Amino acid sequence: xxxxxxxxxxxxxxxxxxxxxxxxxxxxxxxxxxxxxxxxxxxxxxxxxxxxxxxxxxxxxxxxxxxxxxxxxxxxxxxxxxxxxxxxxxxxxxxxxxxxxxxxxxxxxxxxx
Numbered sequence: 001x002x003x004x005x006x007x008x009x010x011x012x013x014x015x016x017x018x019x020x021x022x023x024x025x026x027x028x029x030x031x032x033x034x035x036x037x038x039x040x041x042x043x044x045x046x047x048x049x050x051x052x053x054x055x056x057x058x059x060x061x062x063x064x065x066x067x068x069x070x071x072x073x074x075x076x077x078x079x080x081x082x083x084x085x086x087x088x089x090x091x092x093x094x095x096x097x098x099x100x101x102x103x104x105x106x107x108x109x110x111x112x113x
Contacts, residue, residue, distance in 0.1 A: 001077070001079065001080060001081070001084070001103060002035065002075065002077050002103070002104040003075070003076050003078065003081075003084040003101055003102060003103050004073055004075050004104065005073060005074040005075075005076065005084075005087075005088050005091065005099050005101055005102075006070050006073055006102065007070065007071050007073060007091070007093045007097060007099060008069065008070055008071060008098040008100060009069050009097050009098075010068050010096070010097045013095065013096045013097055013098070014095055014096050015096060016096045017096070020092070021092035021093075021095065022092065023091075023092055026090060026091055026092060029087075029090065030087065032077075033076050033078055033087070034074065034075075035075040035077055036074070036075045037072065037073060037074035038072055039071065039072040040070060040071060040072050043061065043069040043070070044061055046060075047060055047061075048061075068097075071097065072093075074091070081101075085101055088101050
């Protein structure tokens with residue numbers, strides 16, 4: 001099963017500690033279960049794109065007013081949801097941020113015919 005972990009900022013969490021929060025150590029623990037992952041530029045540099053009445057509308061910055069902005073992502077391949085949660089709980093951002101765990105929802109053959 002494939003999951004995406006949305007790595008989110010959390011202003012109410014513990015402060016970042018470089019000695020305790022080594023993302024490379026976490027990635028090493030994943031072994032072959034890591035598909036992809038990366039940091040994202042700050043939300044202030046984002047744009048939101050929508051189509052309304054045939055026109056493209058582009059808005060600067062994040063569309064959401066949330067304080068828990070997405071800072072990065074990891075895609076993992078694991079046996080089940082419990083394993084995804086276990087791995088997410090060991091991610092450094094689980095301590096000084098938040099990790100949202102979402103299962104991929106593959107398209108079924110013929111779904112859009």
